Amino acid sequence: MQKPVVVFGGTGFLGRAVVAELAARGRSVRVAARSPETAAFPDLPGDSVERCAVDVRDEDGVAAAVAGAAAVVNAVSLYVESADLDFDAIHVGGAERVARLAAAADVGQLVHISGIGVDTQSPSRYVRARALGEDAVRAAFPSATALRPSVIFGPDDHFLSALDGITRLPVIPLFGDGATHLQPVHVEDVALAVEASLVQPEAAGCAFELGGAEILSYRDILLTILRHRRRRRLLLPVPFMVWRGIARVSARLGNPPITEDQVVLMSADNVVSDGAATLTDLGIAPRGLRAQLPACLL
Secondary structure (H helix, E strand, O other): OOOOEEEEOOOOHHHHHHHHHHHHOOOOEEEEEOOHHHOOOOOOOHHHEEEEEOOOOOHHHHHHHHOOOOEEEEOOOOOOOEOOEOHHHHHHHHHHHHHHHHHHOOOOEEEEEOOOOOOOOOOOHHHHHHHHHHHHHHHHOOOOEEEEEOOEEOOOOOHHHHHHHHOOOOEEEEEEOOOOEEOOEEHHHHHHHHHHHHHOHHHOOOEEEEOOOOOEEHHHHHHHHHHHHOOOOEEEEEOHHHHHHHHHHHOOOOOOOOOHHHHHHHOOOEOOOOOOOOHHHHOOOOOOHHHHHHHHOO
16 A cells, blocks of 8 residues: 555645645545544545544654654644643644654655744744744754745635735724735645655755745735725724734733734744745746735635
């Protein structure tokens, strides 16, 4: 039997796209997630996807999930902490555990999903955890490929869906003056990058920054959505100091609408850095947000 590619976080937005891409290429895929039955793959053959219930914080569960695998993809993500989930446990401890146990199981390849701008000195706890996680993965599995996408978009995503909801407001608050630049990357392009990383030997041990075809300011993205929806709204600049205050107050809520980490993330550009290896180095022509928007927001 063909050895499977194990996709940790295979029920998430990106994970589902990765599973679909790998299975469409004829690969056997094992979806490893806390609740693997929550993801449906109606367009794939029933025998192409295996499901494995596992938490990346569980040593024995991760060891069982990677047993007999040809390759492992870690697409587990956590953007907002909760009572029982924190950035260090998932992005550092969990990432290290997956890498270390994959190496112990003699898995041939590991693709680790991180993010553009990872920095162990970042004021964002999320960004610091992502950076420390990359370091831990590299120490445990030196030939791992790190993929660092910018904000990911696609049909039924959280990014465009949230902004679409915001544009329904009579007045749209901006982060600062809305000048922060993003390079949104299509979810299917990231999935293609995972597949390319598994078939291109030169990708082993490398890091790739994944950005889309366009660099857009936050204001420009909102205006693009407004034009698509044929809405007219007032855009209101709001200083980051005010956003930080709102985040501190909302942190007392059970499900805060915004966190301090999110404010920090929106205060810095999130684009491919000069000299970085990119999607084109993996043979992928990235899509742009504006051309894909009609298919994402029906």
